[in-house]
Amino acid sequence: MTRTDSAAAPEADAPRSGQKQYVTFMVGDRTYGVDIVSVREIKQWTPATMLPNQPAYTRGVLNLRGTIVPVHDLRARFGGPLTEATDTHVVVIVWIGQQTIGILVDAVSDIITVSPDDVRPVPAGVGGADEKAISGLVNTEAGLVSLLDLEGLFAANSENAA
Amino acid sequence: MEEDEDYEALFFAECADLLGDLQEQLDRIADGDEDPETINAAFRAVHSVKGGAAAFGFTDLIGFAHIFETVMDGIRSGRLETTPDLAMILVRAGDAMAHLVELASQGGGEPEAIVPRVKAELEEVAAQLGAEAAPKPQPEPEPAAESASQMGEAASREIRIRFAPGPDFFARGHDPLRIFRAARELGLMSAEVEGEAPPLSDLSFEACPFVWTLTFDTDRPDAEIDAFFDVCADAASIERLDGETPTEPTDPPTPTEPAARKQPPPQPAASAKKSGSGVARSLRVDLARVDKLVNLVGEIVITQAVLAQKLAEIDGAMTLEAGHSLEALNRQTRELQESVMTIRAQPVKSVFSRMPRIVRDLSETLGKRARLVISGENTEVDTTVIEELTEPLTHMLRNSMDHGLESAEERRAAGKPEEGVIHLSAEHRGERVIIQITDDGRGIDRDRVLAKAMERGLVGPGESLTPEEIDALIFHPGFSTSEKVSSVSGRGVGMDVVKKKIQSLGGRCTVRSEPGKGTEFTITLPLTLAVLDGMTIRVGSERFVLPLSSVIEAVRLEDCDVREMHDGSRMIGVRGAYLRLISLRKTLGLPPADAPETMAVVADTETDGHVALLVDELIGQRHVVLKSLETNFKRIDGVSGATILGDGRVALILDVPSLASLGLPRRTMQQETVH
Amino acid sequence: MSLVLAVDDTRALRNMLVDCLRSGGHDVIEASDGVEALEQLRAHKPDIVITDLNMPRMNGLDFIEAARREPEGRGLPMLLLTTETAQELKDRARQVKATGWIAKPFDPDQILSLVARLA
Numbered sequence: 001m002t003r004t005d006s007a008a009a010p011e012a013d014a015p016r017s018g019q020k021q022y023v024t025f026m027v028g029d030r031t032y033g034v035d036i037v038s039v040r041e042i043k044q045w046t047p048a049t050m051l052p053n054q055p056a057y058t059r060g061v062l063n064l065r066g067t068i069v070p071v072h073d074l075r076a077r078f079g080g081p082l083t084e085a086t087d088t089h090v091v092v093i094v095w096i097g098q099q100t101i102g103i104l105v106d107a108v109s110d111i112i113t114v115s116p117d118d119v120r121p122v123p124a125g126v127g128g129a130d131e132k133a134i135s136g137l138v139n140t141e142a143g144l145v146s147l148l149d150l151e152g153l154f155a156a157n158s159e160n161a162a
Numbered sequence: 163m164e165e166d167e168d169y170e171a172l173f174f175a176e177c178a179d180l181l182g183d184l185q186e187q188l189d190r191i192a193d194g195d196e197d198p199e200t201i202n203a204a205f206r207a208v209h210s211v212k213g214g215a216a217a218f219g220f221t222d223l224i225g226f227a228h229i230f231e232t233v234m235d236g237i238r239s240g241r242l243e244t245t246p247d248l249a250m251i252l253v254r255a256g257d258a259m260a261h262l263v264e265l266a267s268q269g270g271g272e273p274e275a276i277v278p279r280v281k282a283e284l285e286e287v288a289a290q291l292g293a294e295a296a297p298k299p300q301p302e303p304e305p306a307a308e309s310a311s312q313m314g315e316a317a318s319r320e321i322r323i324r325f326a327p328g329p330d331f332f333a334r335g336h337d338p339l340r341i342f343r344a345a346r347e348l349g350l351m352s353a354e355v356e357g358e359a360p361p362l363s364d365l366s367f368e369a370c371p372f373v374w375t376l377t378f379d380t381d382r383p384d385a386e387i388d389a390f391f392d393v394c395a396d397a398a399s400i401e402r403l404d405g406e407t408p409t410e411p412t413d414p415p416t417p418t419e420p421a422a423r424k425q426p427p428p429q430p431a432a433s434a435k436k437s438g439s440g441v442a443r444s445l446r447v448d449l450a451r452v453d454k455l456v457n458l459v460g461e462i463v464i465t466q467a468v469l470a471q472k473l474a475e476i477d478g479a480m481t482l483e484a485g486h487s488l489e490a491l492n493r494q495t496r497e498l499q500e501s502v503m504t505i506r507a508q509p510v511k512s513v514f515s516r517m518p519r520i521v522r523d524l525s526e527t528l529g530k531r532a533r534l535v536i537s538g539e540n541t542e543v544d545t546t547v548i549e550e551l552t553e554p555l556t557h558m559l560r561n562s563m564d565h566g567l568e569s570a571e572e573r574r575a576a577g578k579p580e581e582g583v584i585h586l587s588a589e590h591r592g593e594r595v596i597i598q599i600t601d602d603g604r605g606i607d608r609d610r611v612l613a614k615a616m617e618r619g620l621v622g623p624g625e626s627l628t629p630e631e632i633d634a635l636i637f638h639p640g641f642s643t644s645e646k647v648s649s650v651s652g653r654g655v656g657m658d659v660v661k662k663k664i665q666s667l668g669g670r671c672t673v674r675s676e677p678g679k680g681t682e683f684t685i686t687l688p689l690t691l692a693v694l695d696g697m698t699i700r701v702g703s704e705r706f707v708l709p710l711s712s713v714i715e716a717v718r719l720e721d722c723d724v725r726e727m728h729d730g731s732r733m734i735g736v737r738g739a740y741l742r743l744i745s746l747r748k749t750l751g752l753p754p755a756d757a758p759e760t761m762a763v764v765a766d767t768e769t770d771g772h773v774a775l776l777v778d779e780l781i782g783q784r785h786v787v788l789k790s791l792e793t794n795f796k797r798i799d800g801v802s803g804a805t806i807l808g809d810g811r812v813a814l815i816l817d818v819p820s821l822a823s824l825g826l827p828r829r830t831m832q833q834e835t836v837h
Numbered sequence: 838m839s840l841v842l843a844v845d846d847t848r849a850l851r852n853m854l855v856d857c858l859r860s861g862g863h864d865v866i867e868a869s870d871g872v873e874a875l876e877q878l879r880a881h882k883p884d885i886v887i888t889d890l891n892m893p894r895m896n897g898l899d900f901i902e903a904a905r906r907e908p909e910g911r912g913l914p915m916l917l918l919t920t921e922t923a924q925e926l927k928d929r930a931r932q933v934k935a936t937g938w939i940a941k942p943f944d945p946d947q948i949l950s951l952v953a954r955l956a
Contacts, residue, residue: 049812050704051791052750052800061791061804061812066461068804068812070795099794173849209891210847213920217850217942333905335885335914335936335955344954393937393951396927446848 019115022138024145025092025105027075027083032105033112033138033145038094042108045089059085059104064093071102072154078133096150112145114138119147173214174267180207181260182515188256189518192249198238204252205234211259220266222273223259229284230255236291248287254280257519276523318381322403323391325353326373331397338374341394348390349380375403449545452505459495459502460787466495467808507542510588510597513551514539517586520556524563531581532567534559541588543595547667547687551597554660554671558599558683559584561657566603566681576678578602597685606675608632614641633675637661665819668694670711670766686711694788696815698781698807699763701746702755705813707786707805712818714764714772716780722762734774736764741774742822749800749824767822775821788815800824838862839956840881844874844888844900845918850941854887854918854948861949871895875903882909885956887939887948890919890926898926902933914955918943 022033023042048060048071057076061068071091075083083089083104091102119136132152138145187204190197212227233252236242244252258273258280265271327338342353353374378387391400470488514536521534543551567573567582574580585600608629615621615635627635635641639658657673664671669687688694688711696707715736723735724743732743741764747755755778762774786805791798791814802817841863845851848869855865866881868874870892878886886904890897897917904910917930917938930938936955939948 047811049804049814050752051795051798051814053798054751061795063806063810063812066457066789066806068789068791068794068806101794169849169853172852173847176848203893206846206891206893209920213889213891213941214847214849216920217853219942330931330934332912334931334934335912337912337914337955340956341954344950390954393954396931396937 019113021111021113022145022147023092023108024110024112025090025108027078027105028080031109031140031143031145032074033147034092034094034103034150035147036111038096038150040093040095040100043091043093043102044087045085045091045104047085057082062091062102064100064102067100069093069100069102071104073104075104075106077153094150096154101154110142112138112140170218170267173218174263177211177214177263177267178512180210181256181263182512183207184211184256184259185515185518186511188249188253191244192246192253196244201234201238201244205231205238208234208259211263215266218266220262222277223262223266226255226259226262226277226281229281229288230259232288232291233284236288241291242287251280251283251287253522255284257522260516260519318379321378321380321384321387323376323378323387324373324399324401324403325376325391326399326401327394328397328399331394334397336394336397338372342374342376345376345378345390348382348387349378350376351379352377447505449506452502455502456506459499460789463495463499463787466491468810471808503544504542506544506546508545508548509540509542510548510551510595511539513548513555514586514588516552517555517559520559521563521584524560528563530563530567530569532563533581533583535583535585536587537585538588541590541595543588543687547595547669550663550667554663554685555586555597555599557657557660559586561660562599562601562603562681562683566601566605568604572604576604595687597687598682600680600682602680605677605679605681606633606636606673608677611635611641630674633673636673637671668709668711694786694815695783696786696805697763697783698813699777700779700781701750701759701777702752704750704752705781705807705811706746707784707813707815708763708765708775708818709802709815710783712765712767714766716761716763717774719760719762719776734762736772736774739772741772743774743776744822745776746816746821747776749821765818765822767819770819770822773818773822775818786813786815838864839884839952840864840866841952841956842866842868842874842877842881842883842886842888844868844871844886844892844897846870846889846892850889854943857943857945857948858887858952860945861952863952871897871900871903874900875907878904878907878909878913883913885952886913886915887918887952888915890917898929898933898935901930901935905934916951916955 021036023036023039024031024033026032043062043064046062048062050060051058051070054060055072057073059071059073059082061070063069073083073085075081083106085104089104089106090108091104092108093100093102118138120138122134122137133149134146135149135152136147138147184204184207187200187207190200191204208227208231212224212231215223215227233242233248233255237244237248242248254276258277261274262277265273325338327336331338338353342350353376355372355374380387391398394400470492473484473488517536518534521532524530525532562584567584568576568578570580573582583602585598587600588595588597590596612621612627612632612635615632615638616623618641620635620638620641621627636657637660639656641656641658661671664685664687667687669685671686672684673681674684675681695710697710697713699706699708717734717736719734725733725735725740727733733740734743735741743762745759746752747759759776759778761777761780763777763780764772764774766772788803789805789812791801791804798814800817800821801814802820803815804812805815807813838861841858843851843854843858843865844867845854846869851867851869855867858865866877866883868877871888872894874886874888875895877883886901888897888900892900895903897919901910901915901917904913904915914936915934917935918941919926919938920941927938937951939951
């Protein structure tokens with residue numbers, strides 16, 4: 001991982017070829033990253049409308065300027081308790097394929113630029129059943145960042161009954 | 163081939179319009195309308211279908227449309243008289259053609275017997291037109307019909323052609339220079355003007371005074387060279403100077419033919435032009451674009467509601483002026499919404515116009531004489547609704563023809579005219595569209611319906627039902643009173659299917675019947691699927707919307723008799739009937755209540771009678787914009803979609819029938835809940 | 838390449854014609870009947886017209902006849918696209934000074950080669 005090294009350039013400057021940018025955010029003391037291309041916007045948490053018999057980690061649906069967007073709790077998705085969400089929590093709105101969903105996290109921390117060489121594979125057997133949820137690991141000055149595979153994480157949810 | 167499929171799809175879409183028009187014109191002709199424009203419009207519709215069929219190679223359709231067109235042309239030119247018999251043949255021909263189009267759209271299949279029969283009738287009529295006008299089995303090759311690219315090579319040789327433009331050569335849009343330029347590809351070496359050019363003063367715009375000798379050095383076959391000149395063979399004299407003249411295509415208009423051998427029949431073009439001024443200009447727009455607009459407007463409606471609520475919360479912000487502006491915005495937004503919704507609206511005519519054929523077919527199959535009277539066909543409904551209406555309407559008409567109308571003998575005995583009458587009507591009533599099918603038949607045979615219902619265990623012995631309740635039994639799943647399974651109503655497909663379909667469109671379906679006088683089916687549909695009238699309710703801290711179309715009434719629990727059953731399920735007595743009491747809290751998986759609910763909303767499940775839904779509060783009625791949950795999530799049982807309330811929060815729209823079935827332990831339907 | 842005015846009230850057939858012409862590198866303007874075609878003719882001065890025969894409001898023959906009276910229509914190649922083959926029609930086509938006709942269903946190569954010869 002190369003935190004964009006030039007002193008003149010802020011961390012969010014344009015990546016060089018082959019490099020990718022990730023938005024990172026915190027859940028407890030863990031840091032996760034998603035490809036910046038998938039991120040549509042970041043919203044302050046507002047109470048969501050619950051859905052009948054929703055998955056345990058789903059918080060309900062939000063109104064995102066007229067579209068109905070489901071919000072999933074990342075902490076609960078990784079087996080933790082439901083987040084006690086407040087005004088300071090944020091929802092990262094991302095695209096997964098054709099769908100838009102929200103991910104409830106504690107806080108957004110940074111934008112990092114990563115070369116493909118810096119991405120380490122997740123060792124087999126780590127992550128348990130959620131092996132597919134993390135696409136790779138990146139070691140940064142600020143600590144280890146787990147790169148999320150959004151499809152692997154939430155795709156099971158998005159399939160339509162039809 | 164994908165592109166071809168697109169053309170085909172477009173062609174079939176246009177065919178639907180054309181056939182609808184045709185049906186209308188033919189019905190008018192059958193009613194004695196002899197307006198040339200009516201006949202001409204019918205001719206054009208047949209012709210257009212034929213043109214498309216030819217382009218896509220639908221052989222059966224081409225053949226049929228061709229003879230049909232020949233007959234229509236005979237009428238148009240006054241060579242055939244539209245007798246009532248002929249008018250009926252035309253109407254049948256319209257039906258048969260519609261059937262052939264349908265077959266073609268399904269990728270083929272064996273045409274029904276009506277097709278060859280009507281075709282024979284048309285051929286008989288066409289025979290009166292004499293040999294000249296009789297349909298030719300094969301379209302003759304046209305002057306320019308051959309494709310140069312399809313021809314092979316020939317030995318290289320010199321060909322000389324004398325090219326003498328006729329007097330209207332220029333006037334008809336030919337240009338010798340362009341032709342010669344194009345001819346270079348065929349090996350044209352030179353074009354020399356014959357003799358002396360006439361003085362300039364003699365040049366007229368229309369006539370070409372020159373005669374050329376064209377010299378080719380070419381390896382192309384003669385036929386290709388000939389074909390090249392076919393396009394102007396009509397306006398110029400073309401002669402081979404090396405002995406033989408170009409081979410004539412089998413029957414082209416040759417340059418030597420007199421220009422105007424005989425006067426064509428007067429074209430009804432003048433009237434066509436006249437009526438043109440009344441034609442509404444229209445535009446075909448991709449539905450996706452319209453939907454985008456509808457969604458945007460929906461968002462504006464919501465934003466406007468949010469704005470109003472926020473302003474109301476700020477002290478002093480609601481000054482008089484702000485209030486006025488807000489009111490104006492409110493009104494304009496509504497108007498905008500309404501006009502956008504009308505874009506999606508289409509007259510029900512496209513569906514209604516298919517019904518006369520069904521009635522005619524059934525008339526024949528069942529041997530019952532019946533007349534379909536249609537009114538209100540210009541009533542507009544959301545386009546999605548229209549697409550879905552054909553099936554239930556067809557089914558209801560079948561039902562009326564099969565069960566409603568009596569045989570001719572029965573009718574005579576009852577002192578009724580032998581011909582039964584079925585009215586199909588549509589009208590707007592407020593925010594809804596009412597479609598009715600009324601017949602003057604025998605009415606629902608309540609004794610038989612009741613007996614059947616008891617036999618099937620739908621009604622307990624000794625249970626007494628009102629006549630209306632008995633009538634409503636025909637919508638019960640699987641119910642069919644037909645003693646023998648007729649090929650018309652079919653097996654196992656009952657009125658419950660109709661009701662389900664209508665209900666899936668956000669509508670309801672009811673029946674009224676009077677013994678001996680007839681039966682009336684009423685379908686009530688929302689004007690649009692994107693907006694609905696709802697009742698906002700609260701359960702715990704969550705708000706939900708119930709479609710007003712399923713809400714019957716709200717009751718306070720303290721006013722009613724609530725009974726608990728041995729299995730813990732509860733019933734509530736409302737107006738003498740016991741209804742199943744459904745806890746929304748439990749069914750929807752909401753956190754348990756601090757205090758028990760105090761109210762219930764009686765709602766119609768459409769198929770299984772009424773149920774009572776426990777709620778904490780009725781908040782009020784409102785117009786809501788339907789939003790899909792499936793766009794970003796998935797379908798959820800018991801919920802038809804979501805909407806956004808004035809405060810910007812999402813509220814789910816409940817689907818009563820699916821809620822009611824959710825509340826049931828698996829599939830054991832309780833018969834007591836039917837009523 | 839030429840500017841072609843394609844006139845047909847049947848959208849599917851018009852699209853086929855337009856796509857065929859575009860594939861030959863031509864620019865195409867469209868009209869769905871004779872009245873519209875006259876407007877297009879005046880507004881865009883096409884190099885060649887290919888028109889259907891039977892259309893609402895104004896049919897192909899009437900259109901050609903009217904177009905010939907317009908300055909833009911004088912000497913303009915105008916082809917009739919038709920399934921009809923009656924001699925009467927051919928006579929009438931000559932009378933209104935149609936340049937020629939093309940049998941439906943048309944062969945794309947034939948259309949392109951005709952346009953090349955005429956426009």
